[in-house]
Amino acid sequence: MRTTVLIIAVILMVIPSVITGQNDGSKIYADKCSSCHANDGSGSTTRGKAMKVPDLRSSEIAKKTDKQLIDGFSKPAAHRGMQKQLGDENLRLVVKGLRGFKK
Numbered sequence: 001m002r003t004t005v006l007i008i009a010v011i012l013m014v015i016p017s018v019i020t021g022q023n024d025g026s027k028i029y030a031d032k033c034s035s036c037h038a039n040d041g042s043g044s045t046t047r048g049k050a051m052k053v054p055d056l057r058s059s060e061i062a063k064k065t066d067k068q069l070i071d072g073f074s075k076p077a078a079h080r081g082m083q084k085q086l087g088d089e090n091l092r093l094v095v096k097g098l099r100g101f102k103k
Helices: 002-019 024-031 046-051 058-061 068-070 082-086 088-096
Strands: none
Touching: 024 082, 024 088, 068 088, 082 088
8 A cells, every 4th residue: 555655656746747848958958058058048157158158049059950969069178078977868858958049
């Protein structure tokens, strides 16, 4: 009986995050990217300006394929090691989210 209640409780905790899209790249972006790239992708944070991060809303970024963005992800020194930490699937989710940024 306790096991059944525990399983139901876990399911009830997971379902809302799936329904609201919390398992997409937006949470990853907010946690790992926005401190430099800003919430809107503009790169207008203090750290972003100091590091001269690109505006992720730019036409230059928009022209790149998802594969090009993922492959280029590990080139900046600040990103090294994060690709292994996040994994390709999570990077794909983040890139998908970037496509929604508007200038």
